Amino acid sequence: MIIRNHRLTGLSTDVIAELIAEVGPLWHERHLDRLASRPRKRAVGAGAKYRLVFVDRLLVTLVHLRHGSTHDVLACWFGVDRSTITRAIGEMRPLLAERGCTVSPRVRLRTLAEVVEHLGAGGKTGIIDGTEIRVRRPAAGRKDRDRFISGKNKQNAVKFMVVTDGEGRVLWCRPTEPGSCADITHARQSGLVKLLVDGPAVEILADVGYQGLAARTGGRVVTPQHRKFKKNAPDGYEEMYERQRKEHSSLRIRVEHGIAHIKNWRSLTRHRGRREHMSDTVQAVAGPLSHRQTADLIPAQQR
Structure with missing residues (x-):
């Protein structure tokens, strides 16, 4: 049953x-x-x-x-x-x-290096974003207790980075970090900058939390433009800025869909277990989810 x-x-x-x-x-x-x-x-x-x-x-x-x-x-x-x-x-x-994430019957991605190589070989665009999961507050007196407090949501959380392709299929989830870790720091610690500089030509779409990576990767990380004028902007600047921001948002919205599919698994809605198991839990959800997404796209006789 x-x-x-x-x-x-x-x-x-x-x-x-x-x-x-x-x-x-x-x-x-x-x-x-x-x-x-x-x-x-x-x-x-x-x-x-x-x-x-x-x-x-x-x-x-x-x-x-x-x-x-x-x-x-x-x-x-x-x-x-x-x-x-x-x-x-x-x-x-x-x-x-x-197991890693399944992108085809014979291709399994387990590391970020394999993801970058896969995107480069297929000439595809990747999308990255970070998301948070609320966890129990560490015990009083525990070392680094404040590291789990998210500056964004003001709650105890852990954060992980998700990479999807342009269709929103999950390609990789990074092990979790305490909620105070910034998105751009998470990306740097994962080795993304070095992989993009030394690896194949791959375009990665990201939100404003990753601004600054474009200069370090030769423009391979694409983020929304900085707002140059907060006051006394020239005529037409605000309209142009909003149009560019919406165009970029419409391209990277697929990663939000991928994150939503991951968080539909209730163990990641709010975690009440041990924080030490969170990385395994995130990747244990991402693997079967990507397998299901791939199976939905491939007829049974081809698997």
């Missing part, structure tokens, strides 16, 4: 089948390595068997990411203990995060 109903997992049956075929062997291999990594009195495979098989573990994780369901609710639904659900999600989330 869960596999057939895409509203529960956010994915079609074909995409889930591909996830099972790809992630299953990786999970089994890591499971055996974990069992063999410590001294044992019984052979690997002996003892009690898992009550929650691999397919159920994958479905539990997808439902948790899609709807933000608590571990207690999922435990009641699947008839196991809450700790079993917590362990299952902790095992599956990194595996989903490591």
Whole structure:
């Protein structure tokens, strides 16, 4: 029932089948390595068997990411203990995060360098933007507690950068940073400037938060023009400025659509778990989402 109903997992049956075929062997291999990594009195495979098989573990994780369901609710639904659900999600989330974003049946993007190379090879335009997710406030007295306060929304948050193509398909999500990190700092720390300067000729559209990167990348990062006149502007300047700003906004609106698709997964609407898991959670959502977007564009017989 869960596999057939895409509203529960956010994915079609074909995409889930591909996830099972790809992630299953990786999970089994890591499971055996974990069992063999410590001294044992019984052979690997002996003892009690898992009550929650691999397919159920994958479905539990997808439902948790899609709807933000608590571990207690999922435990009641699947008839196991809450700790079993917590362990299952902790095992599956990194595996989903490591898959990267799918842009074609044989192309998987895992790093920003691969994204820039993919855009350059296809002569495509990329779009970047940062977004925030509200998180729990760090405990009083914790070091760097104020770093999580967003200067924009005045709340405790983490921030991550999203890269999409001109159609709004998610290509990459950067690991999260505390909410006080500026968008342009996030881009610099990811190595975007060096990749654009030394790599293929790629145009990247960005908003005003990235102004300043154009000069450092030879104009490959395109941002709205600075407002040159705040007072006593020449005749026609305001009209020209607004026209240029709207034209740029209409081109980069696709990244906002991509971010909206990511945040439709309720685990990223407001995160109530451990902040240390946020990067894996973001990338675990971006991977299946991009897989679904690609599957929607490619007929089944070509996959």
